[in-house]
Amino acid sequence: MSKRIQVNDLNVFYSQFKAVEGVNMVIEPRSVTAFIGPSGCGKSTFLRTLNRMHEVIPGARVEGEVLVDGNDLYGPGVDPVLVRRQVGMVFQRPNPFPTMSIRDNVLAGVKLNNRRQSKSEQDDLVEKSLRGANLWNEVKDRLNLPGSGLSGGQQQRLCIARAIAVSPDVLLMDEPCSALDPISTLAIEDLIEELKTEYTIVIVTHNMQQASRVSEKTAFFNIAGTGQPGKLIEYADTAKIFSNPDVQATEDYVSGRFG
Amino acid sequence: MSAAVNDPAAGLRSRRIGDAVFAGMSRWAGALILIVLAAVAIFLVAQALPALIQGTDEGESFLAYVLPLAFGTVWAAALALAMAIPVAVGIALFISHYAPRRLAAGLGYVIDLLAAVPSVVFGLWGIQVLAPATVPLADWLTANLGWIPLFAGPASGTGRTMLTVAIVLAVMILPIMTAMCREVFLQTPRLNEEAALALGATQWEMITMSVLPYGRPGIVSAAMLGLGRALGETMAVAMVLSPATVISFALVTTQNPATIASNIALNFPEAHGLGVNTLIATGLVLFVITLAVNALARWYVNRRTVSA
Numbered sequence: 001m002s003k004r005i006q007v008n009d010l011n012v013f014y015s016q017f018k019a020v021e022g023v024n025m026v027i028e029p030r031s032v033t034a035f036i037g038p039s040g041c042g043k044s045t046f047l048r049t050l051n052r053m054h055e056v057i058p059g060a061r062v063e064g065e066v067l068v069d070g071n072d073l074y075g076p077g078v079d080p081v082l083v084r085r086q087v088g089m090v091f092q093r094p095n096p097f098p099t100m101s102i103r104d105n106v107l108a109g110v111k112l113n114n115r116r117q118s119k120s121e122q123d124d125l126v127e128k129s130l131r132g133a134n135l136w137n138e139v140k141d142r143l144n145l146p147g148s149g150l151s152g153g154q155q156q157r158l159c160i161a162r163a164i165a166v167s168p169d170v171l172l173m174d175e176p177c178s179a180l181d182p183i184s185t186l187a188i189e190d191l192i193e194e195l196k197t198e199y200t201i202v203i204v205t206h207n208m209q210q211a212s213r214v215s216e217k218t219a220f221f222n223i224a225g226t227g228q229p230g231k232l233i234e235y236a237d238t239a240k241i242f243s244n245p246d247v248q249a250t251e252d253y254v255s256g257r258f259g
Numbered sequence: 260m261s262a263a264v265n266d267p268a269a270g271l272r273s274r275r276i277g278d279a280v281f282a283g284m285s286r287w288a289g290a291l292i293l294i295v296l297a298a299v300a301i302f303l304v305a306q307a308l309p310a311l312i313q314g315t316d317e318g319e320s321f322l323a324y325v326l327p328l329a330f331g332t333v334w335a336a337a338l339a340l341a342m343a344i345p346v347a348v349g350i351a352l353f354i355s356h357y358a359p360r361r362l363a364a365g366l367g368y369v370i371d372l373l374a375a376v377p378s379v380v381f382g383l384w385g386i387q388v389l390a391p392a393t394v395p396l397a398d399w400l401t402a403n404l405g406w407i408p409l410f411a412g413p414a415s416g417t418g419r420t421m422l423t424v425a426i427v428l429a430v431m432i433l434p435i436m437t438a439m440c441r442e443v444f445l446q447t448p449r450l451n452e453e454a455a456l457a458l459g460a461t462q463w464e465m466i467t468m469s470v471l472p473y474g475r476p477g478i479v480s481a482a483m484l485g486l487g488r489a490l491g492e493t494m495a496v497a498m499v500l501s502p503a504t505v506i507s508f509a510l511v512t513t514q515n516p517a518t519i520a521s522n523i524a525l526n527f528p529e530a531h532g533l534g535v536n537t538l539i540a541t542g543l544v545l546f547v548i549t550l551a552v553n554a555l556a557r558w559y560v561n562r563r564t565v566s567a
Contacts, residue, residue: 053457058360085459095450099472108468109458159454166458 042230153184
């Protein structure tokens with residue numbers, strides 16, 4: 001299920017503006033990789049190129065390759081819709097479909113794939129996904145109520161359940177805890193720990209303790225100044241990044257001596 | 260001497276005077292709408308009463324007089340709405356989610372421009388252009404689909420039919436409905452759209468999963484606004500239709516029910532005595548129908564927002 005991601009010489013542009021420059025990276029399967037760096041350094045933009053979600057913004061394009069188990073996501077004839085079905089995403093703010101019930105939210109992606117399922121198969125999938133997102137016990141009695149009635153942390157776990165219901169190869173998380181309180185954050189972090197046994201997880205975070213708690217490898221992104229492209233400064237084992245990084249800028253950032 | 264300057268309450272008090280003035284003005288503006296509405300309602304009821312009690316001056320009961328008119332009004336408006344809703348939603352989606360940005364802006368202006376065309380112009384267009392153009396279509400419909408009551412023959416030779424009226428009304432209510440739908444669709448939260456796209460939704464699937472559910476109350480409001488306008492439309496209908504006193508669902512015959520508003524416009528100049536009361540009473544009926552439509556829309560939209 002989980003796959004290896006290889007990024008070769010990736011540049012990302014918004015029309016004429018070069019947002020990210022020259023990223024090379026290998027992300028191992030069944031691991032958690034964290035992206036850290038100051039705001040505007042291109043880490044979210046880069047994350048979105050891993051499932052072609054950056055294309056939602058008009059004028060966005062990339063140069064270079066993103067290989068998922070050897071298949072280039074940007075090869076000729078590759079449909080971004082199919083890419084996104086293999087590479088799931090969880091967003092900064094919880095975004096369950098407001099008019100759908102909890103159950104329908106979990107099944108939303110599966111229904112898109114036009115897989116015909118019996119009701120009992122659907123029930124099993126809903127339970128499995130919600131259990132996988134540590135949400136089952138809290139919502140099993142109200143599966144037919146709208147997802148918007150849940151707390152923020154529960155909504156975010158519902159979004160994770162929705163993403164894993166389609167059995168993606170990779171799970172991208174764009175600051176998944178930034179809108180949550182510490183207790184809900186802990187619940188999500190525990191969940192990430194469990195999910196990495198099955199999925200390749202990439203997480204963008206502003207919280208460096210979070211990066212050091214959940215990830216095996218960490219990538220530090222930075223920009224030279226406004227209007228400059230973001231670059232990958234250092235990519236190494238998380239323990240190394242937070243104890244003795246090779247680059248001075250990384251050390252300054254993780255130790256809070258940034259700027 | 261410095262008491263007035265240093266007294267902090269003085270500053271507060273003067274600000275409160277401004278507050279009181281604006282509060283009073285807005286309160287009056289709010290009250291005014293109620294007064295106007297009450298005045299109209301009282302006028303309608305008072306003037307309508309004789310006709311309601313005595314019937315028309317030709318001796319038939321008022322109910323028998325107004326029923327074909329009320330039917331024609333609702334039927335024409337409903338037909339127009341049925342034609343306009345899919346087109347309005349389609350145009351709005353094209354502008355908000357498909358068209359390149361520059362084309363979308365231009366198209367938006369054209370739609371607003373269409374809303375500025377006076378209804379009498381639409382009426383002229385209906386008679387001169389649309390009515391003759393529908394004749395071949397009407398012939399074909401009665402010949403091939405005549406077994407459906409909607410298309411029962413014989414077809415009108417002039418094209419001044421319910422079908423033509425419905426098309427003219429649909430074109431008239433299209434701009435306002437399109438503009439409203441477009442505004443609502445543009446407000447769809449980006450996060451909802453991205454949620455669908457990230458699950459691997461195509462553009463159309465994204466629209467059905469996030470844009471349309473989010474916009475549904477807005478679509479209903481737009482439809483009711485359009486329906487209200489179609490119900491009350493006078494000139495275009497009066498110019499196109501040559502009315503008969505019938506209740507008929509047939510779209511393309513010469514026997515077409517008139518609408519309340521067009522009937523008033525056509526008959527009021529020659530009316531006198533009880534005839535005036537009768538026409539005003541039909542106006543009261545139109546008032547009630549429109550009120551009911553609006554109340555229904557309110558209720559539906561509120562119900563949706565509470566549950567969501």
